[in-house]
Amino acid sequence: MKKIIGYSVLGLLGIVLILGIYGIRKFNNTYFKERPAYLELSHESQPMDFKWTHSKVDEGHIEYQTGLLIPVQIDSLEHNLYMQFDTGAPDSFFYEKDLISLRKMGYDIKEVSKDGIRFVESLNLNLGGKPVNLSMVKIYPNYGNTFSAEFDPKINITIGTIGSDILVDRITSIDFKNQTIQFFEERPEWMQQLNGFKTFDFPGRRVMLPATVDGKQYEFLYDSGCSAFGLITTKQRFKKYTEVSTPVESFGAKSWEDKIYINSKSSNYPLTIGGTKLTMKRVSCVDMYAFLQPLVTPFTRIGGWMGNQAINESHLILDTKSKEFLILTTI
Template sequence: MRLPAFLLALAFFASVLVASAQAPLRLPAGTHRVPFEWLSSSTPAGPEPHAALLLPVVLPGCPERLYLQFDLGAPHTILYTDAVAGLRARHPRSLPAPDSAGRLRAFAFRLGTMAVEAPSIGLKDYDTSGAGPRIIGTAGSDLVAGRIVAIDYPGRALVFGDSLPAPLRAGDMTPLVWAAGRVLLPAVVQGRETMLFFDTGSSAFPLLTDSMQAAALSTRGAAMVSYPVRSWGRTLTANQAASADSITIGHRRLPLRTVTWMGGVPSAQVEGMRRMGIGGMTGNALFSGSVLVLDLKAKQFAVLPAGAPDRPATGSGHNRKR
């Protein structure tokens, strides 16, 4: 389980993050449903069924079952250097050779049945050894930039389309902030309005916040369980407790079940985020029973109950922009 975006978010608001240049991914028009799978894990706090959200990736001429982790905390989609080298050794035609800058050019692949073209994609060193699903990279926020996507958590699918799902109207949506490839969602936590980073890479955590807020949201008498978490080569300490509280987001009140704060993050950076109105971060677990619709064309979103239509419309819908 990785938490790269928590550190990236802190760095961004500390004016340290510098966005790297990378051509956007190219997706086809129309409606496309991409199934996903959950990676589960075992932690000292108990079993975690939502440790990571994995998208099946299909490479040309490669019969292996491969995945990208869906991580909106990463601004760009990347592949892991060792994974690429191994795949090229086993299936030479599945991937182009890296150029002198260590990038893959004109790289085409599929997510489920949806064709994706990456004019240029970067490589990053990351340890891919060990058992479990073969994860060869990270699908970053460039996958959804400027697009409409419904994350159907109960149906385990990402649904890409040209306009909003048919029952939704622009007036049903809530404004969000889309900045430097990061999604921030307005929320109400203990009666206070705040903004939360939405990070699918911090998948298992309904709410990552500071230690004081975590204590206030914890169930009275609940034990705080601490355990190490790796974040792109750095080790942080997750401090997690049960919570009977809930937060309001997208006009819906969602139960937390757990609340977490991270040890190893400088207090000055946490305080800086608080002063800017950033109350923390939320991951996939908060929405596990919902459909989250992100319209990153119009910078708005909605949280729908399980069973609600998730399929964005095609054709000349009111929200279509070409």
């Protein structure tokens, strides 16, 4: 009888292991799969301004730097329009509800379909104070804001997302201290004089930065949409990288249409990214995945999700042509 029970337990564990390996492999293949890049950007290479936004979350808690927003100006429209810069999103989007509102105001925004996907064909606008043309931007269905032609200076409207497809075959300079973003087709002269570039990977348009913590090597997925967080990691590392006496902030963070409950603490724990010494500033973990994380994490490429907190006073350069990057603490 004991042997039967033992064999049954081993058989069950074997099935769980097989299913786990299959699930992890499917996740990696799906998350990092190569994707067609449709977005086209026509512009003169000039710094585009961005601003940090803050918002109230659960129980009146205020999160600062919850989003990295680039101001948008369409013709003479007075509304406070923005697009969020989100490297965690592999595609850029205009939100359908916002497009409907703009069309009701008389804007002729044409769309086309390709490969079964709807796109805004072309749109001229000012992005971060500079004129650009965005073509073949995906439409995110049934999402966004409806707004009227009446201007309300108190209301900020995010009409879309600038995703990591804008990084493809470009050099992107994000100066957090001066709050500017600039896109180059080739490295400018001032950038060519810089030393210390390190390699990074860009599978499926995911920015994977090499990091060192406590002498251990990791790959952190850089997600500028996680602006409020320095590092989202496992519960075990969360405890290690923070002080017991530091108060925990727990709240629900919105991710597109979902809400994920997160625990966060401030932290001065050191880490090195691309040879640059930094501090985490903030460490977070997701309780609902706490049991699975230590089992799954070693089999995925993602050693942690990195937001902007650790580098929000630095200057990040991402060159997807050569797959090199650099973080400057002074320039």
